Amino acid sequence: MVLVILTVTMNPAYDVTYRVENFTRGQAHRVRSVEQRLGGKGINVTRVLNQLGRYARATGFADHAFAAAAEAEMPVDFVHALPWVRRTVVISESDTGTATALREPGARISNPHASEQLEVRVSGMLTHISGLVIAGSLPDGIDPGLPARIAQTALAAGVPTVCDLHGPALRMASRVPGVVLLPGLDEFESLTHCRPESPEALVTATRPLVDRGVGAVIITRGPQGMVGVTSDGSWEARLPEPLTGNPTGAGDPVAAAVIAALATTQTPDWPAILIDAVATSAASVVIPVAGEIDRRLRGHLAPTVLISELETPGRESA
Secondary structure (H helix, E strand, C coil): CCCEEEEEECCCEEEEEEEECCCCCCCCCCCCEEEEEEECHHHHHHHHHHHCCCCEEEEEEECHHHHHHHHCCCCEEEEECCCCCEEEEEEEECCCCCEEEEECCCCCCCCCCHHHHHHHHHHHHHHHEEEEEEECCCCCCCCCCHHHHHHHHHHHCCCCEEEECCHHHHHHHCCCCCCEECCEHHHHHHHHCCCCCCHHHHHHHHHHHHHCCCCEEEEECHHHCEEEEECCEEEEEECCCCCCCCCCCCCHHHHHHHHHHHCCCCCCCHHHHHHHHHHHHHHHHCCCCCCCCCHHHHHHHHHHCEEEEECCCCCCCC
């Protein structure tokens, strides 16, 4: 039996990318090209996992049109609870390599049974999956505790679970023992009420989460790389020189790389996981749309990633 990695996207989107030479506020622009594709963080994670050779399946909330379009591209099993699916617009500048994102909030879910239906759907798949990723925002009408409940059920069944969330959903997920969290710096600040500048300070601020039972916290820092904190140690991983390109969605390949590793071992090699996560994320920056990586570049970058162990407060006394 082929075990599946399952991704959960509760607020999917149609991703629209406009390419312009240089974007200036208040000015008219000639768009050089337009791309539209199915998106949402979990959808992008699914795409990257499939590029990495891992069989992945997507679930979550959608409308009938989005679910049908997604089914033509990847294995899906959505709960049809959204009245419509939002759009995200990215303005990608060829001159500077920067990107500006406009994210619609999405529709409100009014079906009172939607959350229960999704929980039942995921629970029914747990015996057939080797890893779970819950990623992205929540639509209005959904309890922010839903991702935490799904994560707790999966971990109780022995399924490694990664949560890439923000706001109240992230805070509730951080109370689930064994969960792996992937906050960016903004999400980390909202979770810990501090914004450390150095990797060492990040470790100090993260340690209470791990002491309370979180399996691992990997803080993504954009071009500065990542800091990973676990009960076994703490590490910083980064490229010698950051790559320029479109950083939109660069966190989704991190989730894909992490769950791909956790799904195949019971004793994670965290330095190796961080190295692969940095290389996989960087390999997405050179792609103009989210949810894809340059696999050849990923292979070239991995040996160049700089990894260093950070002092973990309290380890010696423990």
